Amino acid sequence: MEKKQVVIIGAGLAGLSAGALLARKGFQVFIMEESGGAGGRARVMEKDGFVLEYGVHSFRYADKSSAAKVMAELGLTPEWLREDHRGWLIRGKDLFPIPGGKEPVPEEVKKYFHREEITVVKEALEKLALQAPEKFYHKSLSDLMGDALKDEKVMLMTRLIGLQVMESDPARISTGELVAHLRRAYDAGVGSAQLKGSSRVFIDKMVSAIAEAGGELKLGCRALALEIENGRVKTIDSSEGQFEPEVLVYTGPMAYFLQLAGPSHFPEKFVKKVKRLEPVSGVAIDFALREKASELKGWLIEPELGIMGKFPSNLDPGLAPAGKQLSSWLITLSPDQMADPEAVRAGIHKLRGQIKKIFPDFFALVEWERILALPIIDGAALTTRQSLVDRPSVEAPQVENLFLAGDSVAVPGASGEIAVASGIKVSEKIAGYLGGKLL
Ligand SMILES: Cc1cc2nc3c(=O)[nH]c(=O)nc-3n(C[C@H](O)[C@H](O)[C@H](O)COP(=O)(O)OP(=O)(O)OC[C@H]3O[C@@H](n4cnc5c(N)ncnc54)[C@H](O)[C@@H]3O)c2cc1C
Structure with a gap:
C-alpha cells in the first residue's frame, strides 16, 4: 500500500x-x-504529417477561456486562432453565411436568413440576456420562443444557435445555459478558437x-x-x-x-x-486530403442533421503537410442511436452524403480517414x-x-x-x- x-x-x-x-x-x-x-x-495524434485532434475540436472563448487561465498561471501565453463566429449554414448542396459575423456579407453572396427571422431570434435572446441566466435553466428555448418556432427559418436559426452548446433541439436545450454561453462569447469577443498547434x-x-x-x-x-x-x-x-x-x-x-x-x-x-x-454522443470523421478541397475557415453546419465540420488546417497550416488539407466532421446522434450499429452506419452515411453534396470531388482527394464512434462527446x-x-x-x-x-x-x-x-x-x-x- x-x-x-x-x-x-x-x-x-x-x-x-x-x-x-x-x-x-x-x-x-x-x-x-x-x-x-x-x-x-x-488527445492529439500525428500521422503522415497531419496533426489530428480527437475529432473536430475548438476552445470556447479563446484567451478568455479557462484553458488560457490555467496556461497563464503556468507561464504560457499561446496563440489563439479565432474562428469566424459566422461560419456557414449547409442547406442541401448550398452554403449560406450564418448571420452574426463581424464582417458584412458581400452583396454577391446569397443569403438564407433575412432580417425578419434574425430579428425574432435576436430580440428573444437579447431580452433574456438582460436577465439572470439562472432563471431560465429549466426553461427550454421552445418554451420561450413559443409560436415563433412555427416559422421554418426561425426554427433553423434557433437550432444553429443551440449547436454552439451542442444541443440542436429547441425543446431540450436549457435557455439559461445557452444565454450564459452567449454572454461569455460576447464578452470574449469570440465564440470559439483553435489553439495554434x-x-x-x-x-x-x-x-x-x-x-x-x-x-x-x-x-x-x-x-x-x-x-x-x-x-x-x-x-x-x-x-x-x-x-x-x-x-x-x-x-x-x-x-x-x-x-x-x-x-x-x-x-x-x-x-x-x-x-x-445523458451525454452528447455521435460520430467524428477526420479526413487527410491530398489536395485542398476548400479555402473556408469557418464552421460548416447542418443544424437539422446535427452535422458540423471545418478545415482546421486552413486556420492553422501547421496541422497538415504543405499543399494537403485536414478536414474534420461530426454528426451528433442520440445515445440510443449510438447503441444501434445500424443507426450508427446510417449516421455515417448521412455525414458522407452531406459532405459530397457540398464538395462533389471531396472523396477523390481522401488519402486516409479516421472514424470515431463516440458514446460520449460531452459528459452532459x-x-x-x-x-x-x-x-x-x-x-x-x-x-x-x-x-x-x-x-x-x-x-x-x-x-x-x-x-x-x-x-x-x-x-x-x-x-x-x-x-x-x-x-
Ligand atoms: C469528437 C469530439 C469533439 C469535441 N469537440 C469539442 C470542442 O470543439 N470544444 C470543446 O470544448 N469540447 C469538445 N469536446 C469535448 C471535450 O473533448 C471534453 O469535454 C473534454 O476533453 C473532457 O475532458 P475530461 O477531463 O472531463 O474527460 P476525459 O477527456 O474523458 O478524461 C478522463 C480520463 O480518465 C481516464 N479514465 C477513465 N476511467 C479511468 C479509470 N478507471 N482509471 C484510470 N483512468 C481512467 C480516461 O482514459 C481519460 O483519459 C469534444 C469531444 C469529442 C469526443
Missing part, C-alpha cells in the same frame, strides 16, 4: 488542469491514467508542469475500486497496486463512477442525478434536465476527501470549458481542504 497526498483518476483536460495547478501549489500529485497517453477526449500545446504544458513540480503521471494504470469507510476514501485498488490517498479526484465518465465507488455511500438524490446524466448535454444546477457538484456528498471533476459536473461553461474550469475549481477546493487540515 502506497500513501499518496492527492490521487487523480484520469489525465484528460480536467485531471491535467487540476494536477498541474495542485502540483504548482506544492501538493504531491499522482495521476493514474488507464490509456497509454495523456489528453483523454482531447492543436490541443497538444495545452496537454504537453500540463504534463511538463506536473513533472517539473515533482508530480507523477502513471500511464496504463486503471482504477478498479474505491474503498470508502466512515465518510472517507480509504484506499484505491488499481491495476498497479493499492494506494491510500489523502484526497481523491475522479475525472472519468460519471456513468462508471458509481460502479467504482459503490452507490450505497452517497445520498439517493445524488445517485439519481448521476444515473440520469446542456438540456433543461441537466443544466448547471442539476449536475453533480465537485464535492462528492458524504465523502469528505472525494472530489469530482470533468465535463459533467456543476461548473459553468460547455464541453471542454467545463472540464478545465472544473479542474481549476477542484484545485482550489483541495488546497482549502488540505490547507485547513495542516492548520
